[in-house]
Amino acid sequence: MVTKIGGKRRQHLYVSEWRESKGLTVERVGERLGVDRVTVWRWETQQNRLNPEKLAALAHAIGCEPEDFWRPPERPSLDALVKQAPDDLYRTAYDVVSRLTKQAS
Numbered sequence: 001m002v003t004k005i006g007g008k009r010r011q012h013l014y015v016s017e018w019r020e021s022k023g024l025t026v027e028r029v030g031e032r033l034g035v036d037r038v039t040v041w042r043w044e045t046q047q048n049r050l051n052p053e054k055l056a057a058l059a060h061a062i063g064c065e066p067e068d069f070w071r072p073p074e075r076p077s078l079d080a081l082v083k084q085a086p087d088d089l090y091r092t093a094y095d096v097v098s099r100l101t102k103q104a105s
Contacts, residue, residue, distance in 0.1 A: 014068075
C-alpha cells in the first residue's frame with residue numbers, strides 16, 4: 001500500500017518581503033506592471049500562479065532578480081557573495097558548500 005506523507009505544497013516565495021524591502025507599495029508595483037493592486041496581492045499571496053514571465057516582470061518592477069524571490073531579502077545569495085571573487089576563492093567557496101550540503105543530506 002502506498003502512503004502519502006504530505007500533499008504538494010507550494011514553496012513560499014518572498015515577493016512581498018522584497019517589495020517592502022525596496023519601499024514599494026502594492027499599488028506602485030501594480031502601476032509599474034499595468035495591473036490592478038489586487039492582482040499584485042494575489043501574486044504575493046500565491047493565489048494566482050506565477051509563471052516565469054510573470055516572475056520576471058514582477059522582479060523587474062520591484063528591482064530584483066526572479067531567483068531572489070526564493071530567499072528573504074536580508075539573506076544574501078551565495079552567488080552574489082562570490083560573483084566578483086577570483087577563481088581560486090570561488091573554487092574554495094564551491095568546495096566548502098559542496099561538502100556542507102553532502103553532510104546535510
